[in-house]
Amino acid sequence: MNRIVVVGASAAGLTTAETLRRRGWDGTLTLIGEESRPPYDRPPLSKQILTGAWEPERATLRSRQDLARLEADLRLGQYVAALDVPGHRVRLAGGENIGFDALVIATGVAPRRLPDSDLAAVHVLRTLDDAIALRAALRSGPRVVVVGAGFLGTEVAAAARTMGLEVTMVEPEPVPVRRPFGDRIGALVAELHRSHGTRLRCGVPVRRLRGAGGRVTGVDLGDGTTLPADVVVLALGAAPATGWLEGSGLPLGDGVECDAYCRAAPGIYAAGDVASWPNAHFGTRMRLEHKMNAVGQAMAAAGNLLGDATPFAPVPYFWTDQYDTRIQAYGIFPPDAEMRILYGDPSNGPFAAAYGHHGRVVGVLGWNAPRQVRTLRRLVVDRTSWAAFAATPALSPATVN
Amino acid sequence: MKVIVDQNKCVASGQCVLSAPEVFDQREEDGIVVLRAENPPEGLADDVRQAVILCPAQAIWLEEQEGEQ
Numbered sequence: 001m002n003r004i005v006v007v008g009a010s011a012a013g014l015t016t017a018e019t020l021r022r023r024g025w026d027g028t029l030t031l032i033g034e035e036s037r038p039p040y041d042r043p044p045l046s047k048q049i050l051t052g053a054w055e056p057e058r059a060t061l062r063s064r065q066d067l068a069r070l071e072a073d074l075r076l077g078q079y080v081a082a083l084d085v086p087g088h089r090v091r092l093a094g095g096e097n098i099g100f101d102a103l104v105i106a107t108g109v110a111p112r113r114l115p116d117s118d119l120a121a122v123h124v125l126r127t128l129d130d131a132i133a134l135r136a137a138l139r140s141g142p143r144v145v146v147v148g149a150g151f152l153g154t155e156v157a158a159a160a161r162t163m164g165l166e167v168t169m170v171e172p173e174p175v176p177v178r179r180p181f182g183d184r185i186g187a188l189v190a191e192l193h194r195s196h197g198t199r200l201r202c203g204v205p206v207r208r209l210r211g212a213g214g215r216v217t218g219v220d221l222g223d224g225t226t227l228p229a230d231v232v233v234l235a236l237g238a239a240p241a242t243g244w245l246e247g248s249g250l251p252l253g254d255g256v257e258c259d260a261y262c263r264a265a266p267g268i269y270a271a272g273d274v275a276s277w278p279n280a281h282f283g284t285r286m287r288l289e290h291k292m293n294a295v296g297q298a299m300a301a302a303g304n305l306l307g308d309a310t311p312f313a314p315v316p317y318f319w320t321d322q323y324d325t326r327i328q329a330y331g332i333f334p335p336d337a338e339m340r341i342l343y344g345d346p347s348n349g350p351f352a353a354a355y356g357h358h359g360r361v362v363g364v365l366g367w368n369a370p371r372q373v374r375t376l377r378r379l380v381v382d383r384t385s386w387a388a389f390a391a392t393p394a395l396s397p398a399t400v401n
Numbered sequence: 402m403k404v405i406v407d408q409n410k411c412v413a414s415g416q417c418v419l420s421a422p423e424v425f426d427q428r429e430e431d432g433i434v435v436l437r438a439e440n441p442p443e444g445l446a447d448d449v450r451q452a453v454i455l456c457p458a459q460a461i462w463l464e465e466q467e468g469e470q
Contacts, residue, residue, distance in 0.1 A: 015454075041459065043412075062460065291457050292416070299454075319414060319457075326413060326432075370432020374415035 001101040004305070005090060007080050008106030008250065009033025009040065011291055012272025014061060015298035016104045017072055023306055029072040030098055031355060036077035037128055038067060043291050045131040046155040047321055051162055056132055057319055068353040083248040085265060102305050105256055105270040106298065109238035109289060116208065120215040122232045125156060140164055142230030145219050147206050149176035151320045153235030158322040168199040170206055170219060172209040181333055182400030185365065187347060196323050201227070209386045238289065240274045255287045262301035269305055271297040281313040282332055282362060290318040313382045328373045330364030331355065331380040335401040343372045345363045352376055355400065356386030403464040404444055406434045409441035420455055421448035434460060
């Protein structure tokens with residue numbers, strides 16, 4: 001195996017390249033990234049970069065010297081247009097073909113938009129350039145409407161509110177972060193935002209963006225009301241960036257559908273936000289849009305590409321920072337899981353909770369409880385029997401949703 | 402090897418403690434990293450390198466001496 005091509009140069013792509021080199025593979029390595037910036041870290045974009053606590057350069061992941069040490073053909077600002085599976089080559093947008101013996105797909109996701117998203121002052125947040133543009137827009141003191149109250153939407157709303165802006169968050173679900181965490185935690189996150197003066201409009205869909213003279217002026221809601229806005233941030237989730245793979249013959253469903261070894265086809269692997277795979281620890285197929293998974297999956301894909309034959313079966317870790325609150329989670333949080341409080345009191349300060357599903361602990365969550373949740377992670381790793389927690393206090397009702 | 406941590410970059414994930422509990426700990430009040438061993442023995446070097454790789458905030462650095470890997 002002499003030539004490996006990695007498409008995508010963010011956390012997963014960079015980690016793939018670094019893992020290959022760290023493990024002593026010394027063939028020809030090509031790392032192709034759409035953005036012209038060197039690889040940078042995404043979690044700070046909706047936090048420190050937006051509030052201005054960090055200058056944009058601080059999100060840079062590696063120094064020039066570190067990148068040079070990879071001895072890779074680093075092609076930044078280049079689009080891959082297509083994959084030729086039988087020919088074992090990718091075609092760049094400019095027409096150049098690059099052959100490979102093995103390929104790692106790490107193209108991530110692209111933000112969803114609404115019709116009329118091209119109105120001025122409508123923002124999405126995926127790239128560092130997006131964050132810089134949104135930061136500039138927020139500095140003029142606008143009324144902000146955030147559409148979507150998942151992790152990204154709630155973090156953007158918190159950052160904008162921390163800057164002293166008038167912020168309204170709109171979400172069709174009854175509470176924020178319901179899909180990852182369910183109704184109980186969602187209600188606490190709603191209260192967190194309200195207590196900081198962020199307005200919430202939950203349980204109502206967005207009908208359309210309203211504009212005048214090419215610039216957004218408000219957001220029309222499904223209940224007939226209009227929220228006036230100077231800046232609108234669309235945080236509607238993201239779709240796997242697989243457009244360039246259509247017609248390639250690779251299995252595409254919710255992202256690139258891999259096997260337990262992060263493999264999509266012989267010699268072709270995928271890692272990070274773009275990849276779905278069956279996680280044997282939980283017995284379910286998943287696709288995760290979290291930094292830690294991008295790193296862990298890239299290490300696994302690179303290792304399997306080099307012959308490890310190790311299934312990727314991690315306990316996922318992810319976190320969100322909003323105002324002065326840090327929520328950290330290990331595992332999965334199915335809508336019909338049960339939740340019990342193992343530490344603290346959700347009505348008053350820090351707490352940690354465990355989640356049971358089909359008789360086992362499948363997740364633990366900490367609310368301003370970093371040490372506790374790190375210790376409780378062991379329950380998920382060990383698939384601890386849920387029966388052991390029958391007498392533990394619960395929120396009422398005890399189910400997640 | 403010498404270990405350096407940046408408490409201002411740390412996001413309290415505790416991944417370093419999971420990788421090398423002899424070298425890293427978390428502050429009781431907010432989970433921010435604290436160093437237990439600034440110059441860990443060679444036998445822990447792989448665990449510490451794992452902590453560097455897994456830190457989601459890139460808040461850990463190593464200064465490796467000549468002769469080390």
